[in-house]
Amino acid sequence: MHLDHHHDGPAAVSADAHRPNGSRRALRIGLGGPVGSGKTATVAALCRALRDELSLAVVTNDIYTREDAEFLLREAVLPPERITAVETGACPHTAIRDDISANLEAVEDLEDEVGPLDLVLVESGGDNLTATFSKGLVDAQIFVIDVAGGDDIPRKGGPGVTTADLLVVNKTDLAPYVGSDLARMAADAKAQRAELPVVFQSLRTEAGVTDVAAWVRAQLAAWTA
Amino acid sequence: MSGGVQATARILARDDGRGGTSLPVLEGDGPLALRRTRGRGAEARVMLVGAMSGPLGGDHFTVEAAVEEGARLHVGSAAATIALPGQAKGEARYDVRLTVADGGELRWLPEQLISANGSELYVSTHVDVGAYGRLVLREEQVLGRVAEEPGRLSSRLVLRVGGRTVLDQELACGPGAPGGWDGPAVLAGHRAVGQLVVVRPEFAADPAASRVLGDGAVVMPLAGPAALVSAVAPDALRLRKLLDDALTSLG
Amino acid sequence: MSRAALLVLADGRFPAGGHAHSGGAEAAVKAGRITGASSLEEFCRGRLHTAGLVSASLAAAAVLGVNPMELDAAADARTPSPALRVAARKLGRQLMRAARATWPSVELDALAREFPKGAHQPVVLGVTARVAGLDAVDAAHCAAYESVSGPASATVRLLSLDPFDATAVLARLAPELDRVADQAVEAAGRVVDHGVDALPSASAPLLEIGAELHAAWPVRLFAS
Numbered sequence: 001m002h003l004d005h006h007h008d009g010p011a012a013v014s015a016d017a018h019r020p021n022g023s024r025r026a027l028r029i030g031l032g033g034p035v036g037s038g039k040t041a042t043v044a045a046l047c048r049a050l051r052d053e054l055s056l057a058v059v060t061n062d063i064y065t066r067e068d069a070e071f072l073l074r075e076a077v078l079p080p081e082r083i084t085a086v087e088t089g090a091c092p093h094t095a096i097r098d099d100i101s102a103n104l105e106a107v108e109d110l111e112d113e114v115g116p117l118d119l120v121l122v123e124s125g126g127d128n129l130t131a132t133f134s135k136g137l138v139d140a141q142i143f144v145i146d147v148a149g150g151d152d153i154p155r156k157g158g159p160g161v162t163t164a165d166l167l168v169v170n171k172t173d174l175a176p177y178v179g180s181d182l183a184r185m186a187a188d189a190k191a192q193r194a195e196l197p198v199v200f201q202s203l204r205t206e207a208g209v210t211d212v213a214a215w216v217r218a219q220l221a222a223w224t225a
Numbered sequence: 226m227s228g229g230v231q232a233t234a235r236i237l238a239r240d241d242g243r244g245g246t247s248l249p250v251l252e253g254d255g256p257l258a259l260r261r262t263r264g265r266g267a268e269a270r271v272m273l274v275g276a277m278s279g280p281l282g283g284d285h286f287t288v289e290a291a292v293e294e295g296a297r298l299h300v301g302s303a304a305a306t307i308a309l310p311g312q313a314k315g316e317a318r319y320d321v322r323l324t325v326a327d328g329g330e331l332r333w334l335p336e337q338l339i340s341a342n343g344s345e346l347y348v349s350t351h352v353d354v355g356a357y358g359r360l361v362l363r364e365e366q367v368l369g370r371v372a373e374e375p376g377r378l379s380s381r382l383v384l385r386v387g388g389r390t391v392l393d394q395e396l397a398c399g400p401g402a403p404g405g406w407d408g409p410a411v412l413a414g415h416r417a418v419g420q421l422v423v424v425r426p427e428f429a430a431d432p433a434a435s436r437v438l439g440d441g442a443v444v445m446p447l448a449g450p451a452a453l454v455s456a457v458a459p460d461a462l463r464l465r466k467l468l469d470d471a472l473t474s475l476g
Numbered sequence: 477m478s479r480a481a482l483l484v485l486a487d488g489r490f491p492a493g494g495h496a497h498s499g500g501a502e503a504a505v506k507a508g509r510i511t512g513a514s515s516l517e518e519f520c521r522g523r524l525h526t527a528g529l530v531s532a533s534l535a536a537a538a539v540l541g542v543n544p545m546e547l548d549a550a551a552d553a554r555t556p557s558p559a560l561r562v563a564a565r566k567l568g569r570q571l572m573r574a575a576r577a578t579w580p581s582v583e584l585d586a587l588a589r590e591f592p593k594g595a596h597q598p599v600v601l602g603v604t605a606r607v608a609g610l611d612a613v614d615a616a617h618c619a620a621y622e623s624v625s626g627p628a629s630a631t632v633r634l635l636s637l638d639p640f641d642a643t644a645v646l647a648r649l650a651p652e653l654d655r656v657a658d659q660a661v662e663a664a665g666r667v668v669d670h671g672v673d674a675l676p677s678a679s680a681p682l683l684e685i686g687a688e689l690h691a692a693w694p695v696r697l698f699a700s
Contacts, residue, residue, distance in 0.1 A: 067695070087699035089496035090633045099491035101570035102699075381677065393553045394679040403529075403678070404652060405522025409509030410500060411680040418681055435558050435688060440507065443688040448552035448561065455556065457681050 019111065026057075026117035027223040028107060029216060030096065030133035032160055033144035035126030038170035038203065040068045042144055043123050045209035046216065047077035054118040054220070057082040057110040059103060061092050061125045068123060081114050092125025100137040107137075119220060129158035140219050142212070146171040151180035154188035162192045166199060166215050173202040228313035229283025232257045236288075238269055238329070240295030245269070247296075257286055264299065273302040273335060280306075282345060283313025287320045292329035292358070302335040305367070305461075308376060310343035316377075319348045323362075325424075327355035337365040337417075337461050340399060344376030349383075352422070356387030356450070360424040363468060367461045368398060368416045375399040375416075384451060386424055391449030394420075412457060415441070417464035421454035423475055428452065433475060442467040444474065481608040484578070485601075486618045488625060493570035497563060498630030498698035499523060499623065503686035505634045513641040516631050520624040520649055524656055526680040528623030530554050531598035532660035533675050535619040536612035537667045538602020544587055544595060550672040551596035557684040559691035561596075563700035569594030575604040583607050616660035620653050621646075630698060 019025045031039045043058055050056055056078060060068040062085060069085035072078065084106045088095040095102055107120050122138055124131060133141045143164035145153050148171055154161055161167060167189055175182050182200060189198045199211040234257035237250035246269035253259040256279045264270035273288070280286050292298045308317060319338075325331045331354075340346060354360050364382060368375035377399040384392040396418065398406045405411055412418060423433070433452035436444040442456035454471040458464035484490065501519065504510040510519050534547050555561045572594065576584045587595065587603050594600075598619050605615035628642045659676070666674035687700060 087496050087696070089498065089630065089699065090697040091495055094495050098489065099493060099495055101491055101493040101573055102496055102566075104573065105493075105566065105569060383673075383677075390550070390553045390673070392556060393550070393673070393675075393677040394556065395677045396679055396681070403525035405518055405520075405525055408518030408522040409504045409515055410519045410522030410683050411526060413509050413682055415682075435691070437689055437692050440689070441685065443557075443685050445556045445684070445688060446558055447556055448549075453556045455681050455684050457685065 023116065024224070026111060026115070026120045027140075027220050028120045028122055028138045029219065030122045030124065030138035030141040031144060032096065032124040032127070032131050032133060032141060032164070034129065034149055037126070037144045037146040037149060039123050039126070039144045040071055041203050042142075042168065042170065042209065042212065043121050044072060044075050044077045045203050046121065046213055047072070049209050049213040050119070050216065051078060055116060057114060057117050057120050058084070059106045059110070059120060059122045060085045061088050061095050061103065061123060068125075082110065084110055088125055093127045093131035096122070096124045096133045096137060097131065100134045103137050119216070129153070129156070129160055132159045132163065139223060140165040142166045142168055144168045144170055147175045147180040147182065147185070148178045151185050154185050154192060157192045161189070164196070165219075166197050166212070167193060168212060169198065169200045171202060172200045173204050229281065229285060229311065229315075229317065230255055230279070231285050233287040233289065234259055234273070236271055236290040236298065236300065238290070238292045238296040238298035240293060246298060257288065268297040268299050268332075270299045270301070273300065275302070275304060275306065280317035280319055280346060281309050281311025281313070282317055283311050283315050285318045285320075287322065289322045290324075290331065290333070292325045292331045294326045294328045297330045299332040300335065305337040305339050306335070307339045307341055307370075308344040308346035308378065309341050310345070310376070316345040316347055319346060321348070321350040323350070323352045325352070325354045325358035325360055327357035329355070330359040331362070333360070333362040335363070337367045339367045339370060340376040340378040341370055342373045342376055346376065346378050348378070348380040350381070351383045353385045354387075354424045357426045358424065359426070360422060361472065362422040363419065365417065365419040365461065365464055365468070366396070368418075377401050382420060382422070384422055384424070386449045386451055389449060391447045391451050392422065392453060415457035415459060417458045417461045419456045419464045419468050421456075421468045421471055422451060423454075423472070424451040426450055436474065438467065438471055438474065442471060444471055478609050482610055482614045482618065485605060485608060485610070486621060488629065490574060492574040493567055494622065494626055495629075496699045497567065497626055498634070498700065499626035500683045500686050500690075500700070501627035501630040502634060502696060502698045503690040504682070505631065507686065509682075510631060510635070512635070513637065513645055516628060516637065516642065517645045517648060520627055520645060521652065522680055523627060523683065524620060524624050524649060524652060526678040527683060528620045529656050529660060529676050529678050531619040531623055532616040532657055533663040533667070534596065534598035535602035535605065535615035536660045536664035537672070537675065538599050539606045539610065539612040539615045540664050540668050541606070542664070542667050542672070544599050544603060545590065546672045547599045547602075548591070548595045550675050551599060554675070554677045554679070555596070557687045559687045559700065560684065563687075564596045565594035566699070567594075567597040568600040571597055571600045571604065575600065575607070579604065579608045581607040612664055613657055613661050616657040616664070617653070620656045620660065624649055624653070634697065
């Protein structure tokens with residue numbers, strides 16, 4: 001038997017706020033939500049909005065390995081060494097919630113290789129309404145839904161809609177075309193989430209991600225305080 | 226193991242000091258006959274000539290070749306080696322022991338080993354290459370003669386470079402081999418399987434690139450200054466083509 | 477030994493990254509070599525007696541206290557495919573993280589320091605079993621089981637195979653799995669006396685070739 005509780009090696013506890021060298025690690029924000037709701041577009045817009053003021057990196061969790069990472073690379077929102085794809089074995093929710101080890105490796109490798117970093121965005125693969133991030137992986141999470149997915153999603157609730165630190169309702173520009181009632185979505189979200197914030201956005205304009213970026217800045221200020 | 230033939234052949238290749246390679250030892254034995262043939266440039270060339278077909282059950286053949294510093298040796302064989310069932314009980318053994326000193330070069334390119342129905346053969350190949358030695362080694366196993374079930378064949382290939390083991394692999398196939406040997410993870414009905422090992426000091430700084438050469442063959446850089454080409458094919462002819470192409474692709 | 481500790485370690489939900497690896501099944505499915513339960517069984521049987529035996533022997537030897545550095549080098553020599561070496565180290569590092577959180581110990585901390593980029597997974601598995609108070613035969617069982625359970629659960633996802641059929645495959649392999657674990661423990665005992673050259677090195681050409689093909693695909697579901 002070799003049971004012993006002495007700990008002086010690299011951090012083994014996933015949520016540790018410090019890196020092995022004692023420095024404070026980057027804030028990690030997860031972005032989850034159903035397929036096609038605009039997670040990758042939101043990540044791209046956030047990178048463009050924040051990359052001049054923060055040291056940023058992105059981890060993607062694709063269903064098909066590298067699709068989202070390659071979109072971000074093509075869009076050149078960050079230098080390629082700041083974007084890592086994690087393979088999820090056809091189970092993206094497992095990689096962000098039940099077995100976060102591959103994502104933790106990816107986040108730490110980014111900090112080692114391109115750090116120091118202020119912020120790491122961890123994007124989940126498009127999954128279902130119940131997929132949320134483990135607190136061992138991220139410090140805060142954004143759940144992205146869109147108006148075209150049905151304006152009853154906020155009413156239906158589910159862990160993502162109900163508990164995410166920020167709920168983003170995306171593609172508001174499409175609401176008139178798909179017959180979604182934004183006021184009703186806002187009221188339903190309020191009922192599900194009480195005081196937790198909700199942002200309605202359309203990324204068709206440059207200013208589209210402003211509110212989400214402001215929320216991220218506030219999270220970061222709280223993290224580094 | 227009794228009643229079989231015990232035979233050992235030995236080759237020693239030495240830099241002759243005049244830009245060539247001499248063979249101070251070239252000893253065949255019984256069924257293992259050796260012939261020196263015309264070499265090219267600094268390289269001495271030796272042909273293994275099977276005076277009898279072999280190895281049969283109970284036989285134990287050993288071939289040893291040592292290449293000294295600055296010497297260059299090429300060893301081929303006149304024909305495929307066929308493992309056959311014998312009168313004597315038990316398996317046959319074929320051991321190959323090769324050493325290549327720093328600055329030496331060995332090209333070990335024998336013909337195929339064919340595992341005939343009813344035979345039982347254990348082949349072991351151990352190669353020790355100095356950190357600055359060079360090697361090209363080919364092994365091809367053919368499972369059964371044409372339209373014949375194979376015998377039991379086990380082969381182990383161990384490669385050390387500069388004293389470190391960089392490759393150790395065994396392959397077991399035929400009746401009595403551990404389950405799944407002909408299934409989708411191992412051979413999946415392929416009847417020819419081959420390895421090409423290339424050791425070059427340059428690979429230490431600049432390893433061979435991983436490369437896919439088709440559905441049945443890949444080039445793999447090993448954890449050391451060496452590369453392995455692993456290939457499977459439906460028959461010996463197509464296997465040889467894959468390995469020849471692989472060697473060409475390594476330059 | 478603690479039988480319950482073995483259940484914790486061998487549980488498919490133990491968070492050590494295994495779910496993202498198919499153990500070569502994704503490549504074999506694409507090549508048309510796994511098409512259903514019976515070909516899955518033959519695939520698993522072949523993997524068990526080759527990669528599974530080697531992994532089980534490495535893990536058992538690590539439990540017996542054989543130097544992990546030597547075992548890791550021996551694992552490298554028995555893994556010609558660079559894609560599989562990368563996968564084994566990634567999984568080793570992920571297991572190391574989970575193990576250190578689960579069974580904190582100086583021995584695992586030391587292993588993590590020696591291999592910041594990860595040791596081969598079976599070596600980490602063996603050291604983990606050791607600190608969890610398990611025996612060599614437990615670690616061997618765990619490694620042998622992982623060598624077949626990974627491909628089975630991946631095939632359920634890849635082919636929409638009936639999960640009951642996949643589980644029945646694993647149950648049918650159980651007696652062979654026990655034998656492989658015993659062989660691994662015997663080999664590990666020889667390693668203690670004669671060094672790592674006594675480890676088995678059974679190989680599967682199509683697993684190595686398939687792993688390299690798979691690593692070159694632009695789009696895939698599993699990491700290996």
